[in-house]
Amino acid sequence: MEAFKLLTRSTNVKKAKAIPAVPAAKLPSAGISGDGSEHEDFVTAQGTADAPPRGKKRKRHERLQAEEEQIPPELDLLASANPPAVTSNGSMLKGHGVSAAQKQSGQDYQNAKESLPLMAEQDRRQILKKNKLKITILQKDDRKASKKADAKAKAPLTQIAPQPLTSFAELHSRYRVSRRISENLSRQGYREPTEVQIAGLPLLLGSDEERCLPRKQSSKKKHARSHVDLLTVAPTGSGKTLAFLIPTLQGLLEHRLESKSHSIQEVDADNEVQALIIAPTHELVDQIVNEGRKWATGTGLKIAAMRKGMRLHENLLPKSESQDDIQNDDNAQKTSKHDFLVKTHILVSTPLLLVHALSSSPKAAFASLPSIKYLILDEADVLLDPLFREQTINIWNACSSPSLQTSLWSATIGSSIESLAKNIILDRRKRLNLSEPATPPQYILRLVVGLKDSAVPNISHRLIYAASEQGKLLALRQLIHPSTAPPPPSTPSSSAAQPPPSLQPPFLIFTQTIARAIALHSELHYDIPPEAGGSSRLAVLHSNLSDTARSTVMAGFRRGEIWILITTDLLSRGMDFRGMNGVVNYDIPNTGAAYVHRAGRTGRQGRRGGVCVTLYTKEDIPYVKNVANVIAASERAKAKGKKDSVKGQAGGVGDDEEGEGVQQWLLDSLPDLSKQTRKNLKRRGVESRRQQAADGGDLRKLKKMRISTKSGYDRRMENRRKGAVAGSRARREVVEVEDGGSDGGEWTGFE
Numbered sequence: 001m002e003a004f005k006l007l008t009r010s011t012n013v014k015k016a017k018a019i020p021a022v023p024a025a026k027l028p029s030a031g032i033s034g035d036g037s038e039h040e041d042f043v044t045a046q047g048t049a050d051a052p053p054r055g056k057k058r059k060r061h062e063r064l065q066a067e068e069e070q071i072p073p074e075l076d077l078l079a080s081a082n083p084p085a086v087t088s089n090g091s092m093l094k095g096h097g098v099s100a101a102q103k104q105s106g107q108d109y110q111n112a113k114e115s116l117p118l119m120a121e122q123d124r125r126q127i128l129k130k131n132k133l134k135i136t137i138l139q140k141d142d143r144k145a146s147k148k149a150d151a152k153a154k155a156p157l158t159q160i161a162p163q164p165l166t167s168f169a170e171l172h173s174r175y176r177v178s179r180r181i182s183e184n185l186s187r188q189g190y191r192e193p194t195e196v197q198i199a200g201l202p203l204l205l206g207s208d209e210e211r212c213l214p215r216k217q218s219s220k221k222k223h224a225r226s227h228v229d230l231l232t233v234a235p236t237g238s239g240k241t242l243a244f245l246i247p248t249l250q251g252l253l254e255h256r257l258e259s260k261s262h263s264i265q266e267v268d269a270d271n272e273v274q275a276l277i278i279a280p281t282h283e284l285v286d287q288i289v290n291e292g293r294k295w296a297t298g299t300g301l302k303i304a305a306m307r308k309g310m311r312l313h314e315n316l317l318p319k320s321e322s323q324d325d326i327q328n329d330d331n332a333q334k335t336s337k338h339d340f341l342v343k344t345h346i347l348v349s350t351p352l353l354l355v356h357a358l359s360s361s362p363k364a365a366f367a368s369l370p371s372i373k374y375l376i377l378d379e380a381d382v383l384l385d386p387l388f389r390e391q392t393i394n395i396w397n398a399c400s401s402p403s404l405q406t407s408l409w410s411a412t413i414g415s416s417i418e419s420l421a422k423n424i425i426l427d428r429r430k431r432l433n434l435s436e437p438a439t440p441p442q443y444i445l446r447l448v449v450g451l452k453d454s455a456v457p458n459i460s461h462r463l464i465y466a467a468s469e470q471g472k473l474l475a476l477r478q479l480i481h482p483s484t485a486p487p488p489p490s491t492p493s494s495s496a497a498q499p500p501p502s503l504q505p506p507f508l509i510f511t512q513t514i515a516r517a518i519a520l521h522s523e524l525h526y527d528i529p530p531e532a533g534g535s536s537r538l539a540v541l542h543s544n545l546s547d548t549a550r551s552t553v554m555a556g557f558r559r560g561e562i563w564i565l566i567t568t569d570l571l572s573r574g575m576d577f578r579g580m581n582g583v584v585n586y587d588i589p590n591t592g593a594a595y596v597h598r599a600g601r602t603g604r605q606g607r608r609g610g611v612c613v614t615l616y617t618k619e620d621i622p623y624v625k626n627v628a629n630v631i632a633a634s635e636r637a638k639a640k641g642k643k644d645s646v647k648g649q650a651g652g653v654g655d656d657e658e659g660e661g662v663q664q665w666l667l668d669s670l671p672d673l674s675k676q677t678r679k680n681l682k683r684r685g686v687e688s689r690r691q692q693a694a695d696g697g698d699l700r701k702l703k704k705m706r707i708s709t710k711s712g713y714d715r716r717m718e719n720r721r722k723g724a725v726a727g728s729r730a731r732r733e734v735v736e737v738e739d740g741g742s743d744g745g746e747w748t749g750f751e
């Protein structure tokens, strides 16, 4: 059961421990030395640091040193993490002496940033290629853009090769990320950046020079930073959360430093939300908050989840007061007592909760959020899908700051979502009058890691034909108890020649609808023997449960108390369960992208040994091509990876995952999906599974789709038995009441 310990991640966020005092930074203008020798020299010449020589006029650098020592470590963005780089002739490398005076303003701060030398272009390109990273400029917003729009549309997109982040130590040494954040990373045991972090962090943290953005010859500012909006497509479990959280935290610290040095008295700036992270589900929101708190520890920055009844700022009245139909005072009072103001720097929310909070303004139909500097859309393709599109765009439009930086993240962003996002960004700029000479220039970049929109190749994919709903149940039981249940019906079209794999818990089972998740849960209720924990090992999670019930199930699953979790697509996106052994698609996913995300709950951070099993029936055959194509692409990628690594080193990768998921003959024989079928399937899933008795659906079809191993005859007999028991119980109660009423309650037994 060691695996279950791994699931405990993110359940309890320990309160930030007091960070041990970090020694005050050395005076940078004193020549900077990591070992403090220059500082000692300074002290010997001037007296002790604690007691400067009396009677002497305080020199400027002493004053600056005092100022420097007052800067708390979380804001000490310029402190040197590494000993200063010294050239062979003993002189300092350019850029390792930054005076405190340069911190006087945010602009100065930017100018003060002296970068470490860049890698040669060839080396940069080699590292990016090795890590399968592709960075493209989708749009450069400049003065001539509109005039040359047509010409530009035809021109190929420009690829760039930014300076890659080769280690987390570079975050501080090159990008001046706060020491606190770097310490938090190393305390959590994070050593090497993942692929998406290798390119994503420099793109969001670096100067134009480090990002290698094309610069005008006339631009003299070496450390200029253009405005960048970023679209990132990176595999599931590749560390995207950290890639957007670190730059956000760092950006907010820089803003704080900037406004402090400008003595800008921002109205209640410390309580204002300055970054918004939008995610599609409550579960993902909570996970991001937990992750964010790990990196924000000790920085003074707060990150919180949006909850019902929260208000974003004072001007937004509680919902009750803004509505015309206030029923009575008591009610209004009660509601306003429960409404409270959000006091956090980073707010994480689902689109719906935020939209509710924003539309509760009595004055405007939709309140604006001018303080938001960062907008992050996690699982952006879902957020821009018709289901959430309107809400997401409303939130996006409410962020009215001209310097808003938007980033979109997902493992799957199709070309239609990409162009929609691009258009929203450009329209917003036009509306805010930012399309004219953009200073600094504004770019929309796209970062793609690996093969776009593909499933992780480090797990094994199995597509199993189970003929009917009953066959699926049998196949599932076979997966859970490989030795006890009979094998699923095998037919000539079964793709798996070998017996189906067995699954070690913990694992997730996905169904198409809530009703089916509930039905499957009650069917499997007694499948786990009491000596293994019985029915408490199995749970169901869906959006019809209360928030508390959802959190309880999630906590139980993360703690390893629940072994098998039956759910809908609610948990298919973004959820990070460490040690997850497998995923079962009890019902086929609606799209290829949905398969990528469901399968991505296992095999995270490159972990091997995960299994994704997809069961399909005769009714699914017209729809299964989507999934089969994704599996085939993933297996091709796996085979290529193996070939490459065998070339690179003898032995190569382990041969534990064979490419048995989908065979070519099956791929060729599955029917192609028409555009309309694809669209309908995406929206509604396999239609026959959605029908309920109440819909007046075809009774025979309904029976076919029912999740149960029992025959109709057995069910009828069981129902009769149940009816008889209930009837006899009711009769007994009637007799008891009558007897009790007649003679004072003395029981005389049954007749």
Ligand SMILES: Nc1ncnc2c1ncn2[C@@H]1O[C@H](COP(=O)(O)OP(=O)(O)OP(=O)(O)O)[C@@H](O)[C@H]1O
Residues within 6 Å of the ligand: 190, 191, 192, 193, 194, 197, 234, 235, 236, 237, 238, 239, 240, 241, 242, 410, 411, 573, 574, 575, 576, 578, 600, 604, 605
């Ligand atoms: N550099 C790193 N070193 C080690 N572990 C890391 C690193 N970066 C992230 N992780 C861990 O990898 C796991 C997956 O990260 P994360 O949840 O951010 O993936 P993701 O790319 O957002 O996946 P999804 O597309 O499913 O949302 C997390 O447990 C995270 O803590």
